[in-house]
């Protein structure tokens with residue numbers, strides 16, 4: 001439905017889903033089936049509930065403490081059109097956007113040739129956290145990621161340098 005996102009939940013303030021204080025939108029729908037995924041209830045493409053973009057924007061506007069908005073999942077790229085629109089609005093409010101996805105960054109680059117909605121979500125994300133959760137690569141000192149194979153990618157610098165530029169955060 002136009003102007004609505006299908007989500008599994010929303011958190012008004014988080015400090016564990018990217019830098020600073022962030023509103024987090026958990027997309028409903030994921031095709032990756034990572035072993036021992038912590039959020040299996042987010043996999044069904046028909047589950048969760050609908051929420052309007054306007055309601056999310058209003059929540060963001062009401063909180064001056066926010067540094068940005070994080071799209072987690074599920075996988076936001078399964079609803080790239082509507083998350084891309086929301087990302088653009090968040091950027092216009094002067095906040096940053098972190099997008100988590102089970103897809104690899106290279107796969108997203110391949111797809112944006114013919115998927116304009118993927119292109120929009122990618123280009124309006126400051127950071128992409130990519131890759132499936134791999135329980136064999138789980139470590140205790142990782143910040144903002146679940147397993148060591150996942151990358152925290154600076155999208156702007158990656159486009160500028162034409163090679164993947166990762167941002168490293170260490171758990172305190």
Ligand code: SF4
Nearest residue numbers: 030033034037074102
């Ligand atoms: S990408 Fe995330 S939500 Fe999807 S199966 Fe993997 S860990 Fe679970």
